[in-house]
Amino acid sequence: MWLIKMAWKNMWRNRSRTAITMAAIFFAVILSVIASSLKDGIFSNLVKNVVSFYTGYIQIHKKGFWDEQTLDNSFKSSSKTVRLIRGNKNVTAVASRLESFALASSVNITKGCLVAGIEPEKENRITFLEKKVIQGSYLLDTDYAVLLSQGLAERLKLTTNDTVVLIGQGYHGATAAGKYLVKGIVKFGSPDLNSRTLFMPLATAQNFYNADSMITSYVLSLRNTNNLQGIRSQLGEPLGRDFEVMSWEEMMPEVKQHIQTDSSNMKYVQGILYLLICFGIFGTLLMMMVERKFEMGMLVSIGMKKSKLIILLLYESVFTVLVGCLLGITASIPLVYYLNRHPIKMGGETAKVYERFGFEAIFPTSTEVSIFIYQGIVVLIIGLLLSLYPMYKVIRLDPVTAMKR
Amino acid sequence: MNTVIDAHNVSKVYNRETVPVYAINNVHLHIEKGEFAALVGPSGSGKTTLLNLIGGLDKPDTGSVFINELDITKLSANKLIDFRLKNIGFVFQSFNLIPVLTAKENVELIMQLQGIEKSVRDVRVQQLFRQIEMSDKMDVRPAQLSGGQQQRVAVARALASRPKFVLADEPTANLDSKSAFNLLDIMTKLNKEEHITFLFSTHDQRVIERARRIITLVDGRIVSDTAAVSTRHEKADV
Structure with a gap:
């Protein structure tokens, strides 16, 4: 002392x-x-x-989807699976998506685009999509309409209240075709997303792709993002081998x-x-x-x-x-x-x-x-x-x- | 058995490899309990070196130094530190005290190093400050004390561990006459009343006059040893 x-x-x-x-x-x-x-x-x-651009912190897909992103690798949406995911204390929001590709056309212009069927309200909690609307208004669950990314809208020379025609391949080889009202235009920071993305309500997308109740991913937002790998393992265990749980780090390794x-x-x-x-x-x-x-x-x-x-x-x-x-x-x-x-x-x-x-x-x-x-x-x-x-x-x-x- | 210090054939050589310089050359010295002895001689005669060898601060190149029959030249550096703490009191020429500690704390330090209980320390500190006649300056820091007062505190510190003897290297060198006499009075009194053995180096005539034995060193050799108390001594060749 x-x-x-x-x-x-x-x-x-x-x-x-x-x-x-x-x-x-x-x-x-x-x-x-x-x-x-x-x-x-x-x-x-x-x-x-x-x-918040698009991926969320964690996504859950059917095993193999990330390597081969086709509707054949989609899975049936289930409230039981959602409950399992929400059981993790770190998960603050879960949104389902059905993502695929289609050709978007206006009068005489056509462009390939990423079609994302989303649950508008839940999606907004994760990617704040509503904030990105620069023209028109955001989607409702019941809408039979779409949001176009700014670059895509410009390429197709479309604006709000115009109609966009979509043609693509649906679930199990079915033909997918439809015309939709442009309800709004969204602007993305990522040039890639801004040039080729189209959003529609999940039910509308399932209908378009003839993929009733099917989704391609659950997108998750988290409370604490420090231990992503730990959370990923916690989520992967109860979901079993049929699913792949991926963090944003794996989906965007360049970032x-x-x-x-x-x-x-x-x-x-x-x-x-x-x-x-x-x-x-x-x-x-x-x-x-x-x-x-x-x-x-x-x-x-x-x-x-x-x-x-x-x-x-x-x-x-x-x-x-x-x-x-x-x-x-x-x-x-x-x-x-x-x-x-x-x-x-x-x-x-x-x-x-x-x-x-x-x-x-x-x-x-x-x-x-x-x-x-x-x-x-x-x-x-x-x-x-x-x-x-x-x-x-x-x-x-x-x-x-x-x-x- | 009253022999406290017994130096046998002690030599200390510097520059062994080139031009050897004998700081101490074949010295024999015997100090009895209760002596008040002065090591005198011109600058560079080896007074401080001899004190360092006797105090176990330095090791001789040849010869042995016995303190109470224990050959301290055989002790390891760590054991020597412990030996010094328990057996030898030191008073240096100046800068003896730790400036951030009060006079009392400086004296207490030795006893703290020895692991002595606080109650025992307090009694001893009080007694020592009475002996050096500075009871009123116990809580003062060294910077607020005069040179003479600082040396008196240094003497008190040297005595705190109840050593076998006290080695003082030019204790009055930086003091004015009044302070020097005051310090000498205290040292003489402690020697007479408490039989504390003092061996000090000096070339201060005031100190030499008080000494009861004068050992003169020249070029590392003892050239004279006039003792009031009889001691065995070896005269070096002159």
Whole structure:
């Protein structure tokens, strides 16, 4: 206990130096926490944006559908299956879809398109499709009408209240044909989706494809998206081998790759911050060892064991790092929460580019508690590792040499 | 058995490989319990080196140092630290005290290192501060004490562990006359009343006058040893 008391007093023997070290740690922790929470926040927002384009966080298909996306790989919609899915506490919404392809025609223009039969209300909870309507109005479950993506509508030269003709191959080789009212036009950030997607109510799609009660996928939104693989396994187990449960990461590997690449770049930034912390702490330790060389020699001379001296110095380092770290974390909490509520907004051309691709032009922070804890632990470990230097010096300390002036 | 320090044929050589310099050359020294002895000599004569060898801070190249019949040159570095803590009190020329601790805490430090209980420590600290006549300065930090007062606290600290003897390296070197006499008074009183053995290096005439035995070192050899208390001594070749 007396060693702790002595270490605390020693820490304040040179107030300015301790304050400078603490300030270095304080600011580095703030920057590190903000950088980390921004990174996680931006990626989480990116995922949210990408997921809300179309895929949802998780999709459940009949086994083999993802490799061969045909109506032959559809399955019968069942309330029992939906109950099984909803049984997972993490699932907040489930929407059924029947997806296939068809040729869409207007007067004399034809274009291949992706036809998505959806449950309008449930779908909106997952992909916020209603928000993407830029002309006309959103679908109702009972509508015998469609929503066209902006690019497709432009290609077919159609607008709301026009009629689109669809021709395709239905379930089990049946012919699918029909004409539908264009109830609205939706705009997608993804150029691919924007150029070739057509939405209609699920029942209308089942009728069009002659696939009564059949669907191709359940699209899920989740409460906590941190443990996707865990949730995927939890869902897969009760559903059995007939189904494939896929996360957005598997359905869009290119987005995951992008996040991983950006995440690695961010690690360099954090590395530089950690390096700053290292210099701050090491500088202090170096000065402290020079300044107190005589005193340490004297302490060993009068009978203080080197192990005790090492513990004393260790306490001093840990206290300095801990105080700087705790202050940094305490100060970063309101900052991170503020930036979460009031995200950094991009302006000008950058914002336009983001919006063009359907992303929100904002940089929110993540308020995950683990970020604060992780950064605190990393800085503490840095401090402890750097304390090895004074330990090494004490082990090699010769009291006679140390007390020579 | 009253012998406290017994140095046999002790030598310390620097620059062994190139031009050997004998800091201590074949010294024999015998100190009895209760002595008040001064090591005198010009700068570079080996006073501090000899104190370091006797105090177990340094190891001789040849010879042995016995403290209460224990050859401390055979002890490991770690055991020597423990030995010093229990058996030897040190007073250095200056910067003796830890600046962040109060005078009382500085004295208590030795006893804390020995693992002595707080109640026992408190009694001992009170007694020591009475002996150095500084009971009113116990809670003051070293920076607020004069040089002489700091050295008195250093003496109290050296005595805190009830050592076999106290080694003091130029204890009055940085003190004005009044402070030096004051410190010497206290050391003499402790020696006379408590029979505490003091061996100190000095070239301060004021200290030399108080010493009851004067050992003169020149170029690492004892050239004279005038003792009030009879001791065995070896005169070096001059």
